[in-house]
Amino acid sequence: MAYPTVFGRWLTAFQKLFKSEELLQEAYDKANGSSFALPIDHLKQLEKEPETILSREKALRQILGSYQSSQSTHDQKSEALRINGGVLQNKLRSSVPERSDEIRNRIEDAITREVFSKTRQSGQGEWRRIRLTPALLRIFTRVSLASFLGTDQADCPQVYTDVMMFYWTCAFAFPVVQLLPNILVPFILPIVLCMGIPRVKMYNRILHLTWRCLDENASSEQRWASALFEQNAIKLLTFAKDQKGSVVSWITEMTRVNEATEIAKLTLGLVFASAFQVPMIAQFYIHRFCSHPEYTETLREEASKHKHPPFTSLNKEMPYLDSFLKETARLSPGPIVSNPRTAMLPYTLPDGCHVTTGNWIAVPQLALMRDENLWPQAKQFEGFRFVDDEIGLSKSRLTHPSYEFPLWGSVRYSCPARFYVSIIMKMVLSHILLEYEFQLESPRSQPHINLGKFRLPNPFTILLIRKKEIVGKLRNTA
Numbered sequence: 001m002a003y004p005t006v007f008g009r010w011l012t013a014f015q016k017l018f019k020s021e022e023l024l025q026e027a028y029d030k031a032n033g034s035s036f037a038l039p040i041d042h043l044k045q046l047e048k049e050p051e052t053i054l055s056r057e058k059a060l061r062q063i064l065g066s067y068q069s070s071q072s073t074h075d076q077k078s079e080a081l082r083i084n085g086g087v088l089q090n091k092l093r094s095s096v097p098e099r100s101d102e103i104r105n106r107i108e109d110a111i112t113r114e115v116f117s118k119t120r121q122s123g124q125g126e127w128r129r130i131r132l133t134p135a136l137l138r139i140f141t142r143v144s145l146a147s148f149l150g151t152d153q154a155d156c157p158q159v160y161t162d163v164m165m166f167y168w169t170c171a172f173a174f175p176v177v178q179l180l181p182n183i184l185v186p187f188i189l190p191i192v193l194c195m196g197i198p199r200v201k202m203y204n205r206i207l208h209l210t211w212r213c214l215d216e217n218a219s220s221e222q223r224w225a226s227a228l229f230e231q232n233a234i235k236l237l238t239f240a241k242d243q244k245g246s247v248v249s250w251i252t253e254m255t256r257v258n259e260a261t262e263i264a265k266l267t268l269g270l271v272f273a274s275a276f277q278v279p280m281i282a283q284f285y286i287h288r289f290c291s292h293p294e295y296t297e298t299l300r301e302e303a304s305k306h307k308h309p310p311f312t313s314l315n316k317e318m319p320y321l322d323s324f325l326k327e328t329a330r331l332s333p334g335p336i337v338s339n340p341r342t343a344m345l346p347y348t349l350p351d352g353c354h355v356t357t358g359n360w361i362a363v364p365q366l367a368l369m370r371d372e373n374l375w376p377q378a379k380q381f382e383g384f385r386f387v388d389d390e391i392g393l394s395k396s397r398l399t400h401p402s403y404e405f406p407l408w409g410s411v412r413y414s415c416p417a418r419f420y421v422s423i424i425m426k427m428v429l430s431h432i433l434l435e436y437e438f439q440l441e442s443p444r445s446q447p448h449i450n451l452g453k454f455r456l457p458n459p460f461t462i463l464l465i466r467k468k469e470i471v472g473k474l475r476n477t478a
C-alpha cells in the first residue's frame with residue numbers, strides 16, 4: 001500500500017499509526033483473494049509451520065517485549081507454551097464452576113465500588129457518570145486477581161494497588177511504543193514505565209508467593225505421604241480441601257522449571273497477558289448494548305434465568321448473550337491483525353508471495369470478518385446471528401476458533417484463556433444487565449480510536465449508570 005518512494009513509504013508508515021484499519025481494508029479489497037488477503041487454505045498451511053520457520057512466540061514477544069524487560073531463556077520459552085494450555089485452558093477454566101458464588105460476590109463488590117464510591121452525586125437513583133475504560137480495567141482486575149494470585153492476595157488492598165500501578169505504567173507505555181520513532185523509545189520508555197519499579201514490585205510479590213507455594217507443595221507432599229501411611233481418611237479429606245487453586249500455585253505445581261525466579265517470570269507473564277484485552281473488549285460489548293437496545297429484553301430474560309446456576313464445563317450456557325458477544329467481537333475485535341508470525345527464515349507462501357526474514361505474516365482480521373464472501377450481510381450487526389432461534393441453542397460459540405473468526409488466534413494454537421474469558425465476561429455483563437440501567441452520555445461519539453495495529457475503545461467514553469432496584473423503589477414511592 002506504500003507510495004513507491006522513500007518519502008512515500010515513510011508517509012505510509014506514519015499514516016499506519018492512525019489509519020491502519022483503512023489501509024488494511026483497502027489492501028484487502030485490492031488483493032481480491034491473492035497473497036495479501038491470505039486465502040483460508042494458506043492459513044491452514046501457516047499453522048503447520050514450526051516455530052523455527054514461522055515463530056508465533058517471537059511475534060508475541062515483539063508486541064509485548066518492550067513492556068517485559070526480562071529476557072527468558074530458550075527452555076523457559078517452551079515451558080511457557082507447555083504450561084499455558086495446562087493452567088489456563090484446564091485448571092483455570094475448570095475452577096470457575098465451584099467458585100461461581102465467590103466470583104459473583106467479587107463482581108458485585110467491584111462494580112458497586114465503581115458506581116457508588118467515587119462519584120460526587122448524592123441523590124439515590126440519580127444517573128452516575130463513570131469513565132468506562134479505567135473503570136472496566138479496575139473491575140476485571142479485582143475480579144481476576146483471586147484466580148491469578150489467590151484469595152488472600154486479592155483481599156489485600158496493597159496488592160491491588162501494586163497490580164494497578166503495574167498495569168497503568170504499561171498502559172501509558174503503549175502509545176509511546178506505538179507513536180514515537182524507534183530511536184526515541186529507549187529514552188522515553190523507562191520514564192513512562194517509572195524505571196520499571198512497579199514491574200519489579202510485582203515480580204517480587206509473585207516471587208514471594210512462588211516460594212510460599214513451593215514450600216507448601218513440599219510440606220503437603222510430606223503430609224500426604226504421612227496421611228496415606230496412617231491410612232487416615234479424615235486427614236486426606238482435609239488435606240484435599242486445603243488445596244486452594246490459583247494460577248500462581250498451579251504453575252508452581254505443573255512446571256518442570258526448578259528455580260523460583262524463573263517460575264515467577266512465567267506467572268508475571270500471564271498476569272500481564274490477562275490485563276488489557278478483556279476490559280477492552282468488554283467496553284465494545286457495553287457500547288453495543290447501548291446502541292442496540294432492541295436486544296436488551298431477551299438478554300435480561302436469559303440473564304435472570306441464569307442468575308444462580310454455576311457455569312459448567314459443557315460451555316452451552318446463555319446462547320443469546322454468547323451470540324451477542326461473538327457478533328460484537330466479529331465487528332470490533334480489538335487488534336486489527338491477528339495471528340502474527342515472524343518469519344525466522346525467508347518464507348514463500350503457496351501462491352509465490354515471498355516474505356523476508358524478520359517480517360510478519362498476519363491475518364487482517366477486521367477486514368476478513370467483514371468479508372461478504374465469508375459472512376452473509378457481513379457489515380451488519382446481527383446480535384443473534386449465532387443462535388438457532390427455533391431450538392434456542394448456539395449454532396457456534398464465542399470460544400470456537402475458526403479460520404473465518406481468528407479472534408482467538410489460529411485454530412491450532414488459539415488463546416488458552418478463551419473459556420475463562422468467555423465465562424467471566426458473561427458473569428460481569430449479566431450482573432450489569434440485571435442490576436443496572438445504563439446509557440452512553442454521548443451516543444454519537446466514536447466508539448473506538450485506532451492506534452497502530454489496534455482498534456482501541458474510546459478512552460473518553462462516559463457511561464451514565466444507575467441501580468435498577470433504587471429507581472424501581474423511587475417510582476413506587478412516587
Ligand code: HEM
Nearest residue numbers: 056084270273274277278281339407408409410413415417
Ligand atoms: C478478549 C480477550 C482475549 C483475546 C481476544 C485473546 C486473544 C489471543 C490471541 C489472538 C492469541 C494469539 C494466538 C496465536 O498466536 O495463534 C492469544 C494468545 C494467548 N493468550 Fe489470549 N486473548 C484474550 C485474553 C487472554 C487472557 C485473559 C489471558 C490470560 C492470561 C490470555 C493468555 C494468552 C496466552 C498465554 C497466549 C499465548 C498462547 C501460547 O503461547 O500458546 N489471553 N490470545
